[in-house]
Amino acid sequence: MIDPLVLLAFVPAALALNLTLGADMMFCLGQGLRHGPRAAIAASAGIAAGGLAHGLVAGLGLGALVSGMPWLFDVIRWVGVAYLLWLAVQALRSGPVRGAGHDVPAGTHHAFRDAFVVNLTNPKIVLFMLAFVPQFVDPARAVLPQFLVFAGVLSLGGFFVNGAVGIFAGGIGRTVARSERFSKVLGWISAGVFAALAARLAVMERA
Incomplete structure (x- = not known):
């Protein structure tokens, strides 16, 4: 289906992209700080699933539709901005982290869902x-x-890289979250991450 030499050339290029600081990595960082390592892994999995969905969309040719219709790009973009701002508000309203920074299964479910939606509403990825x-x-x-295989390689690499960043951040979060004061600060940091991502998406240009 794919020439092994082509795939071999694609892997290091994909890894270089995975290691580049971007919105996905920052999202996992915020999840790790606020909710712990498990939530960071769930968020990384959600982003990976979103990457696969983008690969499917592009492979079906729907990405060309987004590329050729500026208004559709803007609609998707502003939906993403609104969702990120909603996440920022929720981070502020949630108060101190419960359980001294130890995330719960419900938190991991929400982390996966939020990461998936944030990734899908980033038209730049398409x-x-x-x-x-x-x-x-x-x-x-x-x-x-071929699109699905290449998207899978990108998603798999991103899952491990973003997950590692989130796990590292989660370790820090668990340490400081034992203090209610620092726990509140983590909420502000998470809200700041979401707001910064929303601002980045809001000023994004198509080209």
């Missing part, structure tokens, strides 16, 4: 899929399976 992945796609073969 355009990135259309700009980067096609360089490795062989048009003589089935295009959709």
